[in-house]
Amino acid sequence: MPILVMKFGGTSVADLTRIRAAAAKVRAEVARGHDVIVIVSAMAGRTNELVGWVNETSPMYDAREYDAVVSSGENVTAGLMALTLQEMDVPARSWQGWQVPIRTTSAHGAARIEGIDRAAIDAKFTEGFRVAVIAGFQGLSPEGRITTLGRGGSDTTAVAFAAAFEAIRCDIYTDVDGIYTTDPRISARARKLERISFEEMLELASLGAKVLQTRSVELAMRYKVRLRVLSSFEDTDETSGTLVCDEDEIMESKVVSGVAHSRDEAKLTLVTVEDRPGIAAAIFGPLAEAGVNVDMIVQNISEEAQGQDPREVTDMTFSCPTDQVARAQKALEAARDRGEIKYDKLEVDTEVSKVSVVGIGMRSHAGVAARMFAALAADGVNIKVIATSEIKISVLIDRKYMELAVQALHDAFDLDKAG
């Protein structure tokens, strides 16, 4: 029988009533003739409670023990989901990560899935079981310890199972009913997309649209797993939600598919940096080691190179999340103290946001940047930094203009209209 993977996040299994509602969706797919692999998260709030206990016990915790503790929430949901399905006369069995096993690296707290053994689950399907319920977010290290995949890891579990079992689709049930052209809380004209390509979803995920974990989309793209994002809290059918798929499957011809934003960004500028080969490595090496997620990088001729040869000095600007600014400052000052880099001063602006337009159509259409900048200029929004990729243009702007910019761009690219 064709295998379907269905994943339910924490809010979708927050209590026994919601677990029953989720199980009813599974039963409906079984009735449609699928064998189903269900991936469950911990009941909402449970993992936070466990993480809180670990942090209170041991602020510099041993990640092996952290994983042993925090993985228990998913195990509870998996058993309860199997029992709920059995109660609905659907033959179901639960598996914890070590039972399958889901083999991972030893990187506790952020392990990567290396393989999934199909044998035990295939055998149960052959026996007549119709549903395999899998505890998400966890696996087994080569040393036989429980690992976890990092926050949101259940999405990755779901995609990995869909790939291993050659599932017809991987349905991600969550608290929103699909992927939107932009955040509906910012623009009332946001429109739900029927389909979106893996590449666009990846840009949107990494740009702050928090529906899907970036790694799960990467994995889906690599193994061509069709992902569907849909609501746990509404009646759904085969046409519900948004399908994330290969671009070959996309009929819509929009140049731009969506407008993303990331509110809490900071802009840091090293003024009059000594310019020499290797200077970028000398700056960004220490930042990476300090765990700073540098996003946009721009190098300018220094405006303040008074009396100095402008060929010998430069300004280096980069952005990172605001909560990493202190770490970044410390790392840069340490590098200066060690004599690895020289600069006159470090300017920090923590009042900026990032707004991006994303679309695979950009590859073949010119003029997207010009249209974007014109729309922002028409509303008086000053652009501080620009960065582009093949299917994305991002700008850093003053935070107070963020909502305005998102709305202006959504209108400029006619995203409220389908097709």
Add this chain to the structure above:
Amino acid sequence: MPILVMKFGGTSVADLTRIRAAAAKVRAEVARGHDVIVIVSAMAGRTNELVGWVNETSPMYDAREYDAVVSSGENVTAGLMALTLQEMDVPARSWQGWQVPIRTTSAHGAARIEGIDRAAIDAKFTEGFRVAVIAGFQGLSPEGRITTLGRGGSDTTAVAFAAAFEAIRCDIYTDVDGIYTTDPRISARARKLERISFEEMLELASLGAKVLQTRSVELAMRYKVRLRVLSSFEDTDETSGTLVCDEDEIMESKVVSGVAHSRDEAKLTLVTVEDRPGIAAAIFGPLAEAGVNVDMIVQNISEEAQGQDPREVTDMTFSCPTDQVARAQKALEAARDRGEIKYDKLEVDTEVSKVSVVGIGMRSHAGVAARMFAALAADGVNIKVIATSEIKISVLIDRKYMELAVQALHDAFDLDKAG
């Protein structure tokens, strides 16, 4: 290094503060030169919450899934205990039942331990780890599923580890500070015992002294594991609590060691039962199948055999817990309806309690029964049923006399005085 097993029950690890207090006791034993195996229960209330969810989800639950859900509480405590010890600079590692593995039968919900693999834990002790923390109450079936050992199963886990690792002792930390000559809530003159034999402890455990699970005492007796019962909530040292040990180690020469009671008993009498070979099996077979725990059994010549040959009819009296009376009545009536047994009526008295005196000294001392009956008679307590074993005499009496009888027997055998 000599290995010590320490077991902490649910109230002893109810929150992070109590886990720290328990860990401090473990650290003290490490400082005394022991390698320690710590067995932990779930934080108090957790298992009840999980059991509640399972029952609400599926009243006739699949025991495999029940075990997968309810075993998670111990896993959380095991990880937190290891982290707490690490935070105290004690090298510790946690194991879940399947990781050791603790091999059990497949009897989900009431599995028996069949073996414990020492290799992984021995290797860690050799590496320099000083404490192995084990999630109690659970194991792994031959089919690779999680099993649980039944309520109170963590005591059994502790004794099984003590046997497998030839531990010098198995310390059971709980919310009382030892085993008493009788329930201190009933007699203010109850005295804590320094030592008690396995046999006596077994009789006391099965008679309603709820400190230790009966199975754990049986296992300790079979493998000669010295058990110590002591308080989690007090400062303790090598002399604290009560040692449960082989009678060879007992110096005290009391004939009677303790007075036990069981409040909620019922007495059932089948009046004028047809007496023939096999009648006892015909009565007690159906009761066993119905899950009735029959305790005392007495067969009398029927007082009501008016006009009938007393050799052909008899009265059969037995006792069971009051909450099993309805089940017992149903089973007996069904057996009569099937024509397997004949009786005139079934008399039920749900207002009785059992009081027992226990002591290995009875084996070599006559007159214990006479002294017991005299003490009860002196206080006007009527005896309804008597049952004896080699080291125990139990009587069924009206419930309203229970406290009085316990106090009278405690005095009659001078249990308030040591030695």
